[in-house]
Amino acid sequence: MSKTALKLPQLVQDDQWLAPYTDEINRRIESFISAKKEIESLADSLTAFAGAYKEMGLQLDKKKKRWTYREWAPKAQELHLIGDFNQWDRNSHPLTKGTDGIWEISLPQEAIQEGSLIKVQVKGDNGTLDRIPAYINLVQQDPETHGYSGVAYKAPSFRWTDKKFSSAAQKASPIIYEGHIGMGCEEAKVGTYREFADDVLPRIKKLGYNTIQLMAIAEHPYYGSFGYHVSNFFAPSCRFGTPEDFKYLVNKAHKLDLAIIIDLVHSHAVKNLGEGLNKLDGSDDQYFHPGGRGEHSAWDSMLFNYGKKEVQQFLLSNVRYWMEEYHVDGYRFDGVTSLMYLHHGDNISFDHYDKYFLDQVDWDALTYLQLANALIHELNPEAISIAEDMSGMPGLCRPILDGGLGFDFRLQMGIPDFWIKYLKHKKDEEWNIHELWSVMTNRRANERSIAYAESHDQAIVGDKTVAFWLMDKEMYWHMSKDSDNLVIDRGIALHKMIRIFTMALGGEGYLNFMGNEFGHPEWIDFPREGNDWSYQHARRQWSLADADFLKYHFLKDFDKAMVKTLSQHHTLQANGASQLNMDDTNNTIIFQRGELIFAFNFHPTNAIPDYKFWVPAEGEYECILSSDSADFGGFDRVDTSMTYHTDEDQKLSIYMTNRTCLVFKKKKKKKASTKAQKRNTKK
Incomplete structure (x- = not known):
């Protein structure tokens, strides 16, 4: 092997289109190695350096x-x-x-x-x-x-009982419930850590999620910033309770075998002089870049100088702090796109590889992300790190020495945008199954993703949740079970399909924002002058999903069944899905992922009896989940007790009802009894 071949990073070996950027990818590796060596010369180890x-x-x-x-x-x-x-x-x-x-x-x-x-x-x-x-x-x-x-606070001793907790299973396949402490209660007020722990954690556990992603934990002066204008990076927000209350929450989550990851906002910081870091020593060249480079005009916030050792130490110490002091199991890094590029991704179309490697890349920021991920996994190899990136940076979720940045997952930010675009601008009959497939499966090989139909972003005032786009004001009048309404029928059917289609096809992990699983009817609007400081829209109305006489529980129950089905069969850990049938006429997509076969009919009216499609293995199949079940607000048109047999062409014949998802599994052959085996042996 030539010297040139030896220098070819694994990232390039795996993707020949990256060959023109070999030098830049090698620079990533070399910059990380150099920075780590310098840190180790100062403090023996990366972990020690992060103990400031x-x-x-x-x-x-x-x-x-x-x-x-x-x-x-x-x-x-x-x-x-x-x-x-x-x-x-x-x-x-x-x-x-x-x-x-x-x-x-x-x-x-x-x-x-x-x-x-x-x-x-x-x-x-x-x-x-x-x-x-x-x-x-x-x-x-x-x-x-x-x-x-x-x-002046010295943390008292806390009786942790989570020594045996492991987040290895969650890291293999995180099914994430995104939550906000303050709006986690039903009362029109700010919820607390203990209320969330005692009232919301059991709900999450019952739904089958295995990971909780908490927003707004680090202190932020403006409640309505959703926690993204951090002022005090080492202080749990006092508006939700004490540090011991937050520890109580984490400890209880671990008792329930739930991993806790928190939003880590290292992409920017609040401008406030009274509360934050801005001009702390009187200059504009301390924690942040001086001049225009130090300000994010769109976010009205300050931008860190990741090249300074003291800034690196501050941020890396923050990474270690939450993991050691509060036992969190990882992070969702906010604003990674903004962090990686000097243009912050503003009004940029990432339509060429040059944009990732040659166009205003912040190399100091890339090195910082590598150091942060190296530290996270040095502290806890089972920890989870997720990047909020909309650029699609190659190698974001690849090992650092392969030329990557070391994240475990990236958020599939294009998926929720796609669903909102469809719901806003396309009639049902205009949905394109090939575009649906492409959006869900268009991700980099060997890099794991978190898929989601909507997060908190899609629910903030000025936008609508998926449920509200589907059903709008009809939700206020026709969610009672004794009220028939075609808009609600359509909305419930598509809400279920959108979620399971996204989860089954869109990534190696899945995320849902709290309340959206049951179609929470209102947007999110924090108390502010414009709404007379009301908490009406900064809470979750759990009672809607708990009420048997309302239709919200249909969506909640389906979400629970969906999570259970895909979790039990390790669907998200399986390799990419393979198409079995693409039918433009009936807007039907059938695919296999792992051991499950998913059949989706997105057509608004076409319900087809004796719908045939080829399957990879002959034998008997059973329908283990139907979105059309009456238990989930459907019409029970599919008999899930049936056994489906492949024919001589290795095809299944099913009743493919409109606006329905059906999930099939091949039945295992029953083993012969011991007596029968003995009789066969004697013969």
Whole structure:
């Protein structure tokens, strides 16, 4: 083998179209190796380097009986620790600056009572301002002024009971329930960690999901930001309860064999000077890029400088912190497209490989993502990392030394956009089965994806959920079982089909936003001035799905059956699906994935008796799931107790009803009894 061949990264070996970008892909590998070596020269290991959260900020050493406060603020002129412990005296507790730009003060334990409110006064080029320490692990909001302060907090010992919990099964095939703590209750208020743990976790478990993805955990000053304008990266949001309450939630999830992943927002940060990191040392060149490069105009937020070692350490420490202190099982990285490119993906069509490798790529950001993924899997090989990327960056979910970025999964962001486009702009008879197939299966080989029909994005005010696009205002008047309505009948049928089609075909994992499984009827709108600060649309109406006299439970029950069926048969772990039948006339798609055969008839009216199609193996088949079952709000036109036999052409004949999905499984041959085997042996 030639030297050139030896340098050919695995990513290129697997995809010849990437050959022109071999140098760029090798650069990824080399940049990661170089950055990791530099880190290891500073701190022995990547994990050790990411332990800064144990040294920075306000720390209480109970053995030494001393508080130590450290803050990286290289361009600051003065720092003073202030709080109710010293009556907010801005002169009494100055910090001393070290040669590495880290300021420090040490105080006896009795000087600061645990629970005291604290801030740091920073004198810099932008004046003298009271700020919250960067590594603060708890903040508190003033109920009158709504301003935030840090809290002198030493985590008490927590009795974890999840030592034996493993997320290996979830990593193999994550079936994700995306949730938001605050809107997880039915009351018009902000829900709490404990309410979510006690009331919502059991619901998720009953539905069959194995992973929970939580939004908005890190502190954010504006509730309506959905947690995407983070101010305090190491502080669980105080509006939902205490850090111990969040630990209670995670521990209880693990008891139920549910993995917990949280949204990790390292793509940007809140601009606020009062709460966040912006200009913490008085300059615009500390955590973020200076000038225009440091601001995301579309998001009105700040952009990290991933090339700085101190910024890398801050963010990597944040990765380690949530995994070690709160036992989370991984992350969904927000805004990865924005992070990877200097243009942030704004108004960019990724229609050529040049766009991935040559057009305004942020190489420091790519290296940071590699380091973060290496750290995650170093800390816990069973941890799950998911990238929210709409660009389709090659290698995003490939091993780093193959030329990838090391994620386990990417979100299939094009799928929900596709469904909304169809529901908004196409009549039922215009649905194109070949486009349906293409959108679901168009993903990179050897890179795993999370498919979803809708997430929180599709439910935010100004848009509609899939259920609302299908049924709109009719949902307010005709979801009672004693009310017949063609719009509702169509909506219920297609809602089920869209979900199982997406789950069965669209990826190696699946995601649903809480409440959408039963067609939650309203959009999401957080309290704001424009709605008179109402919580009416920032909650989940679980009672709708629980009511036997309403049709919502049909959708919930189907979702549960769908998840159970595909989970039991390991469908998402099977290789890609293979087409068995594509019928344009009847808008019917039949395919096999793993050991299951899925038959979809999207036609609005054509129901075909004696519908025949070829199957890969002769024998007897049974229908194990029908979306047309009366239990799921259908019309019971298919007898699921039947046994289907292949004919001489190895074809099955079924009743292919319109707007229906049928799932078939080949029946196993019964083994002969021991007595029969003995009789056959004697003969």
